[in-house]
Structures are given as structure tokens and as C-alpha cells.
Amino acid sequence: MIVIKSQRELDKMRKAGELVALAHQRLHELIAPGITTLELDKAAEEIIRKAGGIPSFKGVPCAYGGMDFPGSICASINSVVIHGIPDKTVLNEGDIISIDIGAILDGFHGDAARTFGVGTISDEAKALIMHTEEAFNQGMAKAVEGNRIRDISEAVQKYVEGQGYSVVRDFVGHGIGTEMHEEPQIPNYVTRERGVRITNGMTLAIEPMVNVGTWRVKVLDDKWTVVTLDGKLSAHHENTLAVMPNGPEILTRLY
Numbered sequence: 001m002i003v004i005k006s007q008r009e010l011d012k013m014r015k016a017g018e019l020v021a022l023a024h025q026r027l028h029e030l031i032a033p034g035i036t037t038l039e040l041d042k043a044a045e046e047i048i049r050k051a052g053g054i055p056s057f058k059g060v061p062c063a064y065g066g067m068d069f070p071g072s073i074c075a076s077i078n079s080v081v082i083h084g085i086p087d088k089t090v091l092n093e094g095d096i097i098s099i100d101i102g103a104i105l106d107g108f109h110g111d112a113a114r115t116f117g118v119g120t121i122s123d124e125a126k127a128l129i130m131h132t133e134e135a136f137n138q139g140m141a142k143a144v145e146g147n148r149i150r151d152i153s154e155a156v157q158k159y160v161e162g163q164g165y166s167v168v169r170d171f172v173g174h175g176i177g178t179e180m181h182e183e184p185q186i187p188n189y190v191t192r193e194r195g196v197r198i199t200n201g202m203t204l205a206i207e208p209m210v211n212v213g214t215w216r217v218k219v220l221d222d223k224w225t226v227v228t229l230d231g232k233l234s235a236h237h238e239n240t241l242a243v244m245p246n247g248p249e250i251l252t253r254l255y
């Protein structure tokens, strides 16, 4: 079932979204050679809890039978696509790191991911990050009433593959609200499904995961960390947005 949000619920989602954006802004300031992903995790958790929120990811059960997720953020470096576990790993000059943050505030979730460079990064890495964000924008532009979910998928895939990259298939975007993952699923590539028709009041997390090489990924022994099969770079860009009569509105931003 797809939950259509009322104005009152959308206002709550704007607040949850802004908290996620605030945490992202802080981590962006902190990301530099020498900091550990665990330090980033602590900083994000502090911001979320100070505002009265709860980190959405902490304690999420593992789909592959591993431990519950221990972090408040996912910290995914270089060839790690998503779900990197914060630990004592130190960021190095030239790394890229995808940070995914979820927060629940007053009963509603916000969810957003960005990929940042650590110090000076290669032109290849810069281009990957830029095109991943643009892939998100291309998908978001299709999140308007009357379109279908497949229109979002198609726009993302077309853009990504047109730039010579590949898009991850094993993980998808999603509806979001009082649950972090609600219907509908939003693949970043075209499937046989047309997907449901989009209507105003839907809240969606669109999140292309873009690989330099193959789209194929594997899960490491910790049962969380998803890496590219060929060890090449991957980037992630995600926002929670609301489908509004005047077009899509990003909720995970600073108001």
C-alpha cells in the first residue's frame, strides 16, 4: 500500500528531512584526511539526538542474517557501494566516501546520501560524483503526478549509461514516511514492471548508486558492506522528496 501524506504529515517530513540535511552539512565540514568513519558516525548521531531524533539505521536487522546495523550512518569508501559500517578506518587523501543518513523525528523518516571527496580527488572520481548527482536530478524530474515509477527508473538509467557508467540493480529507492522503506520500490533501471502511477502527496527516496565499471556487486562477510564486484569506484546520491502539484520538492534540505 502506498501512503499519501497530508499537509500536516508533509510538514513533519520536512522537519525530519532538514535534520538529515543538517547532519550531512556537518559531516561535509568534518570530512578530511585523518578522520575515522566512526568519528563521523558519532558526530551525526549527536546532531540527530540533540534535535530529539533517532538515527533510522541503528539496529536495523540484517537482510542476510548478520548483526543488526551498528551505526547511525552508512560510510562507504571508494569501491564500497552502500552499507559500509562505521569503524576505525581512517579517511585518506583522494578517497571518496558515500555517506547515507536516516533520521526519524516526530514519527517520520528522512533519508539522504551524498558522496564526498576527501582532500584532492582524481578527475575520474569528481566526474563520477557529479554525474551521480545529475542522475538523481534526472530521476527526480520525472517524479510528477501522472507519470509512472518506471519513468524515474528510465531517466536514471538512460543518463547513467549515457555517461558510460553502470547503475546498481540489487538495491533500489523506495517510498518513505512513518516507515523508512515503504512502497513503492524505485529501481534505478528499467524492469518489466511499469510501476504504479505517481500521485501528489507521495514521498519517495530516489537513490541512484552509480559504478565506474560493472553494475555487479557483492556483499562482504560482515553481511552488510556492499562492494563493486570489480573493485572500481561507486557513488551514491539520494534525497527524500515529495510529489507536489507544482513539481517535486526535496525534503532532505536546509529550509
Ligand code: MG
Pocket: 111, 112, 173, 174, 205, 207, 238
Ligand atoms: Mg534510502
